Amino acid sequence: MPTILQIETATQVCSAAVSVNGQTVALKELAANNIHASSLTIFIQEAMDAAGLAFADLDAVAVSKGPGSYTGLRIGVSTAKGLCFALDKPLIGIDTLKMMAAGFLAEQPDYQGLICPMIDARRMEVFTALFDSSLQEAEPVLARIIDEESYRVLLETQNIAFIGDGAVKCADVIQHQNAAFHLCNYNSAAGISGLANEAFLAGAFEDVAYFEPFYLKDFVVTAPKKR
Incomplete structure (x- = not known):
């Protein structure tokens, strides 16, 4: 029964969930602008606490890999990779x-x-x-x-x-x-549960060192308008 931490940050929704055997057992999320950097790790801890689990209990970490917001994806994927390195757990990338x-x-x-x-x-x-x-x-x-x-x-x-x-x-x-x-929110880490479970059972893991988000389009920096 795989226990998987799941992260979704591809849009303005910041979402973390925990699944066991493909079923979501804890979820913490909020839709708001520019909260991913400050809120994601808090939401992860709250989801783990709600599931009654320690990070050592995890079998893998899954992340929504894109396409989506450049900044949001960078935050979600870097957080997932950091956890995998620290916990020595496999990484699962899920198409957003x-x-x-x-x-x-x-x-x-x-x-x-x-x-x-x-x-x-x-x-x-x-x-x-x-x-x-x-x-x-x-x-x-x-x-x-x-x-x-x-x-x-x-x-x-x-x-x-x-x-x-x-x-x-x-x-x-x-x-x-x-x-x-x-028009309901479907950018939720809860949507990862079944897909991540299937990937885990199939051994479909990412290379943690080289995994990058799927941006679809290159990030373009634009100059601010003059006041």
């Missing part, structure tokens, strides 16, 4: 968009359409992918600019559930009877 789809299916296990997790990437761009109800990838991860024609062909024959903070801004643009927008 697949994690979001898994969280949606955990709430709606009878859903049979496509799932489109979206992470806000500014303006009308999102980081997104498509998954079926078995969490198989129907469209690979990409950065997409959303307009009125986005997903129109697919929506003629498929129900699509749009989820995530990127879906919020797209609800008024993608209008179709087969499009449903679920």
Whole structure:
């Protein structure tokens, strides 16, 4: 029965969870701007305390690896790697968009359409992918600019559930009877539980020394506007 600490920091949600045998037993999270650096280690300790576990009881650490916020991912992955080095535990990297789809299916296990997790990437761009109800990838991860024609062909024959903070801004643009927008928080470390358990049992571990987040797009530094 693997016991796994889980970290999600790809968006403004700062989230830590503990799972045992693929089931979430403790969760601490908050959606707020710029709290990851100051709150993540506190949330991790609170989740461990709520689970009644010591760090030595862990079998692995899992982290949401992206795509998402550059800064958020750096904080989450560096924290996970630090814990793995200190505890001599294996590291599991989980695709953030697949994690979001898994969280949606955990709430709606009878859903049979496509799932489109979206992470806000500014303006009308999102980081997104498509998954079926078995969490198989129907469209690979990409950065997409959303307009009125986005997903129109697919929506003629498929129900699509749009989820995530990127879906919020797209609800008024993608209008179709087969499009449903679920605006709850699916950037939660609880969504990692089943995927991390499967990865642990399969021995799918990352190289702690060389593992890096999946940013999808290069980080661009822009000059501040003159006052």
